Amino acid sequence: MSELLVKNKSIVVPGEELASGMDFLPSFGTYRDKDIIVASRLGMVNVEGKVIKITPLSGKYNPRRGDMIIGKIVDVSYSGWRVDTNSAYPAMLSIKDATSEFINRGADLTQFFDVDDYIVASIFNITSQKLIDVTMKGPGLRKLVGGRIIQINTNKVPRIIGKQGSMISMVKDATGCKIIVGQNGLLWLTGEPKMELLVVETIKKIEDEAHMSGLTEKIKNFLEKKTGKKIEPREEVRNDDMRMNRNDEVRRER
Amino acid sequence: MVNKMDRADILKSLNENLRIDGRKLLDTRKIEVEYSISKNAEGSARVKFGGTEVLAGVKLSVGTPYSDRPDEGSMMVEAELSPMSNPEFEAGPPDIQAVELARVVDRGIRESKAIDVKKLCIKEGEKCWLVCIDIVTINDEGNLIDASSLAALAALKNAVFPKLDGENVDYKSKTTKKIPLSKEPISVTVCKIGNHFIIDPLTAEEKIIDARLTIASTEGKLCSLQKGGDTPISIEDIDKMVEIGMKTADEIRKVLE
Amino acid sequence: MTYSKRTDGRKFEELRPIEAKAGVIPRADGSAWFKMGNTAAYAAVYGPRSLYPKFMQNPKVGIIRVNYSMMPFSSAGERVRPGPNRRSKEISMVIEKALASVVNLEEFPNSVVDVFIALPQTDAGTRCAGICAASIALADAGIPMKDMIAALSVGRVADKLLVDLNYDEDSHEDGVDIPVAIVQRSGHVALLQMDGLLTREQLKTLLGMAQEGVKKIFEEQKKALKNKYKAIEEENGE
Numbered sequence: 080m081s082e083l084l085v086k087n088k089s090i091v092v093p094g095e096e097l098a099s100g101m102d103f104l105p106s107f108g109t110y111r112d113k114d115i116i117v118a119s120r121l122g123m124v125n126v127e128g129k130v131i132k133i134t135p136l137s138g139k140y141n142p143r144r145g146d147m148i149i150g151k152i153v154d155v156s157y158s159g160w161r162v163d164t165n166s167a168y169p170a171m172l173s174i175k176d177a178t179s180e181f182i183n184r185g186a187d188l189t190q191f192f193d194v195d196d197y198i199v200a201s202i203f204n205i206t207s208q209k210l211i212d213v214t215m216k217g218p219g220l221r222k223l224v225g226g227r228i229i230q231i232n233t234n235k236v237p238r239i240i241g242k243q244g245s246m247i248s249m250v251k252d253a254t255g256c257k258i259i260v261g262q263n264g265l266l267w268l269t270g271e272p273k274m275e276l277l278v279v280e281t282i283k284k285i286e287d288e289a290h291m292s293g294l295t296e297k298i299k300n301f302l303e304k305k306t307g308k309k310i311e312p313r314e315e316v317r318n319d320d321m322r323m324n325r326n327d328e329v330r331r332e333r
Numbered sequence: 334m335v336n337k338m339d340r341a342d343i344l345k346s347l348n349e350n351l352r353i354d355g356r357k358l359l360d361t362r363k364i365e366v367e368y369s370i371s372k373n374a375e376g377s378a379r380v381k382f383g384g385t386e387v388l389a390g391v392k393l394s395v396g397t398p399y400s401d402r403p404d405e406g407s408m409m410v411e412a413e414l415s416p417m418s419n420p421e422f423e424a425g426p427p428d429i430q431a432v433e434l435a436r437v438v439d440r441g442i443r444e445s446k447a448i449d450v451k452k453l454c455i456k457e458g459e460k461c462w463l464v465c466i467d468i469v470t471i472n473d474e475g476n477l478i479d480a481s482s483l484a485a486l487a488a489l490k491n492a493v494f495p496k497l498d499g500e501n502v503d504y505k506s507k508t509t510k511k512i513p514l515s516k517e518p519i520s521v522t523v524c525k526i527g528n529h530f531i532i533d534p535l536t537a538e539e540k541i542i543d544a545r546l547t548i549a550s551t552e553g554k555l556c557s558l559q560k561g562g563d564t565p566i567s568i569e570d571i572d573k574m575v576e577i578g579m580k581t582a583d584e585i586r587k588v589l590e
Numbered sequence: 591m592t593y594s595k596r597t598d599g600r601k602f603e604e605l606r607p608i609e610a611k612a613g614v615i616p617r618a619d620g621s622a623w624f625k626m627g628n629t630a631a632y633a634a635v636y637g638p639r640s641l642y643p644k645f646m647q648n649p650k651v652g653i654i655r656v657n658y659s660m661m662p663f664s665s666a667g668e669r670v671r672p673g674p675n676r677r678s679k680e681i682s683m684v685i686e687k688a689l690a691s692v693v694n695l696e697e698f699p700n701s702v703v704d705v706f707i708a709l710p711q712t713d714a715g716t717r718c719a720g721i722c723a724a725s726i727a728l729a730d731a732g733i734p735m736k737d738m739i740a741a742l743s744v745g746r747v748a749d750k751l752l753v754d755l756n757y758d759e760d761s762h763e764d765g766v767d768i769p770v771a772i773v774q775r776s777g778h779v780a781l782l783q784m785d786g787l788l789t790r791e792q793l794k795t796l797l798g799m800a801q802e803g804v805k806k807i808f809e810e811q812k813k814a815l816k817n818k819y820k821a822i823e824e825e826n827g828e
Binding site for chain 2: 615632673
């Protein structure tokens with residue numbers, strides 16, 4: 080007889096037994112040991128029908144094709160740039176993927192991107208050995224000038240972006256700041272100094288309360304109180320928000 | 334935590350008297366001191382400046398006095414920038430940053446003459462106490478120098494002598510006798526960015542400062558200085574930085590009470 | 591020779607009081623504090639991250655690297671000289687092997703997970719406390735692990751078999767100290783060292799005592815991790 084050994088949505092640790100019997104199917108973050116399904120990482124249990132998986136609450140970014148990330152240039156070579164992806168693996172950005180401008184052989188590549196510059200790029204190829212190629216050809220992909228880069232929990236990125244980009248659009252509207260959320264757990268923002276601080280505070284709040292229901296409403300009230308302005312939810316979402324949202328959807332499907 | 338911020342943007346914020354974490358220019362983060370965090374040390378303390386956390390511990394041993402100072406004991410400070418505390422720190426022998434940190438802390442205490450080294454003498458020319466202060470960083474979010482200096486002082490205040498059993502130290506039996514401390518030297522690092530002065534810098538700020546000056550002072554007197562950063566500073570600026578440093582030191586000293 | 595009463599008044603199969611906390615070093619990807627009696631350990635995990643020099647990389651699987659150290663002021667005796675020595679290198683290696691048996695780094699070829707263990711206060715059983723802290727820190731860092739691991743010393747003092755030796759017992763003239771690391775579900779032994787004289791039967795009994803003793807530690811490790819993320823669970827329980 081099959082039986083669930085933990086409550087759905089509870090927090091479990093590696094090695095914790097989640098279900099017994101052969102009716103349940105182990106999915107992400109779990110494995111089967113004989114007739115027991117066991118957690119293989121820290122996270123929240125999700126039981127969907129017969130499928131048991133773990134939603135991670137911590138952990139570094141694991142690069143995936145199609146993700147829009149914020150990367151940092153760490154090296155400039157003859158043929159392109161090496162980019163830190165805030166994961167275990169650096170990515171390569173080759174000249175042909177960096178710009179549609181013609182670049183002479185032997186040109187000084189630092190005039191485009193120099194070490195310590197941050198860029199918004201998209202992962203278009205990743206091998207089993209985790210060699211990663213990124214491109215900057217695409218809407219919204221560019222070098223980030225000014226502003227601040229903050230570290231966020233990569234597992235909470237979908238909540239920070241929100242459905243249809245609703246959460247992040249609301250934060251942008253309320254603060255007047257420009258914000259870009261990378262799937263890899265880096266966030267760029269720029270605006271008035273006081274408003275930048277409010278964005279940082281708001282993002283922290285979203286991260287801390289990511290699991291709560293009615294989060295959008297809570298954040299709306301929080302921002303209204305802080306800014307003293309009424310927030311009208313927007314019908315349409317800007318292009319860059321949509322883009323991130325697509326990323327989010329792709330991620331969920333996997 | 335802010336990973337990166339350009340100098341221009343930090344300046345824009347400072348022009349509005351706003352630090353990147355919302356503080357005013359001359360505010361410190363919340364400072365906390367906890368004593369006796371290691372029972373085996375003769376004295377120890379944990380100090381937090383906001384998210385920055387360091388431990389300091391004092392070990393005492395018996396040695397021979399230096400021949401030119403036969404009636405004095407001695408002290409030394411070492412620091413480990415633990416790879417636990419910052420992804421950029423590597424395991425291995427102390428690098429120049431760790432050496433500078435230890436030496437700045439050392440001079441702040443030594444030059445203030447806070448420890449009466451004559452009282453560390455056990456038998457002139459033969460035996461004296463050696464005071465070893467070790468600093469280990471736990472979490473680095475900026476301003477390790479000031480946090481370490483305060484931790485070293487707190488550990489010293491907390492320290493008691495072990496029992497002396499003839500030639501040997503009986504570490505298991507502690508006495509109630511404290512290390513003779515006459516003053517409380519406090520280090521404050523004042524940083525210059527553009528035309529602004531700030532204290533208690535964050536990691537992102539430390540990366541873009543023009544110059545820094547660490548000022549160790551006891552009640553009303555300077556005892557050591559260390560200038561860092563690549564830009565030279567004017568005498569007027571030094572005077573202002575010293576004023577800020579000494580005033581802040583008086584504030585921080587209250588935390589030890 | 592008889593050892594009739596333990597120096598700290600414990601029963602022979604009784605562990606020292608345990609304190610455990612997850613997430614104590616914000617800059618690390620995962621971290622923990624583990625205290626057993628008067629032995630306290632920090633563990634910080636960074637990674638998976640890039641591994642250099644390149645020849646150390648394994649194209650099949652990520653590797654784990656452990657660095658164990660005692661803080662200079664941590665010992666009851668003289669100051670411990672900072673920096674690696676033969677003892678700390680060996681301990682780092684045996685802890686590394688023990689932790690490697692539970693982590694699964696197949697998703698992360700060519701990378702490294704760094705585990706730093708540092709003890710501010712010691713009273714025997716430092717490698718055991720280090721493993722207990724590291725296991726929490728690895729889980730906190732979201733590293734895939736097939737199970738939790740915990741460690742405990744067992745041994746003999748004079749005529750008595752006992753668990754979780756303190757310094758006095760560890761250094762007893764007729765004492766045997768056996769650090770043992772155990773994988774939770776299987777009960778298998780992932781670290782085993784011993785010095786002293788023992789019969790084959792005594793060893794078997796002691797390993798059984800270790801298996802029993804670590805159950806308490808597993809509970810504390812689990813509690814520490816769940817405490818850190820408690821707010822989330824409470825919300826869901828409503």
